[in-house]
Amino acid sequence: QVQLQQWGAGLLKPSETLSLTCAVYGGSFSGYSWSWIRQPPGKGLEWIGEINHSGSTNYNPSLKSRVTISVDTSKNQFSLKLTSVTAADTAVYYCARLPQTWGQGTLVAVSS
Amino acid sequence: QSVLTQPPSVSGAPGQRVTISCTGSSSNIGAGFDVHWYQQLPGTAPKLLIYGNINRPSGVPDRFSGSKSGTSASLAITGLQAEDEADYYCQSYDSSLSVVFGGGTKLTVL
Numbered sequence: 001q002v003q004l005q006q007w008g009a010g011l012l013k014p015s016e017t018l019s020l021t022c023a024v025y026g027g028s029f030s031g032y033s034w035s036w037i038r039q040p041p042g043k044g045l046e047w048i049g050e051i052n053h054s055g056s057t058n059y060n061p062s063l064k065s066r067v068t069i070s071v072d073t074s075k076n077q078f079s080l081k082l083t084s085v086t087a088a089d090t091a092v093y094y095c096a097r098l099p100q101t102w103g104q105g106t107l108v109a110v111s112s
Numbered sequence: 113q114s115v116l117t118q119p120p121s122v123s124g125a126p127g128q129r130v131t132i133s134c135t136g137s138s139s140n141i142g143a144g145f146d147v148h149w150y151q152q153l154p155g156t157a158p159k160l161l162i163y164g165n166i167n168r169p170s171g172v173p174d175r176f177s178g179s180k181s182g183t184s185a186s187l188a189i190t191g192l193q194a195e196d197e198a199d200y201y202c203q204s205y206d207s208s209l210s211v212v213f214g215g216g217t218k219l220t221v222l
Contacts, residue, residue: 035211037211044114044214044215045201045203046213047211047212047213050211058209058210060210061208094157094158098203098211099148099160100160100163102157102158102159103157104157105157
């Protein structure tokens with residue numbers, strides 16, 4: 001049974017870069033796409049983007065200019081970087097292997 | 113503005129049946145892409161409820177069922193229970209292979 005464990009900084013200042021990592025345990029890393037999704041407080045889910053084991057990426061067009069998703073197959077990990085954050089980027093960020101498996105979520109707050 | 117449209121809220125009494133709609137377009141649901149449904153309890157990650165339009169993961173009660181027709185999909189919950197009170201989201205894909213979500217529906221059990 002695949003499990004995802006995510007971590008990263010929870011408090012950022014405006015203009016800083018958000019950085020989160022998700023580790024995959026208990027299953028194959030290859031052959032799947034790995035996603036990042038976020039949820040602002042009290043709002044719905046927004047897909048940020050995805051990566052497969054070979055490093056091919058697909059991003060939400062609305063965030064594409066600020067997002068980089070990378071993969072480290074040697075560690076079965078994938079990571080999210082979101083540059084130039086503002087208060088609008090405050091959200092719970094989830095890593096996931098859609099549709100079945102989700103990480104526990106990380107609250108990232110952006111405040112000066 | 114979400115790509116997939118869901119009603120913001122639905123409600124029902126215990127034991128009743130409720131349905132939640134998810135309306136898309138010819139570039140997502142109507143293009144033949146699968147629809148998945150999630151249940152999200154407060155403070156927790158979404159949990160997969162229905163995958164591939166109609167399939168229930170192991171452990172999901174058969175009170176939950178999914179359907180799809182044309183550019184829309186629906187989640188039905190029969191025999192409503194207090195524990196079903198949660199937010200529900202549909203998810204599909206669009207022709208650019210992006211993942212798209214509905215805006216979410218809050219289910220209240222009266």
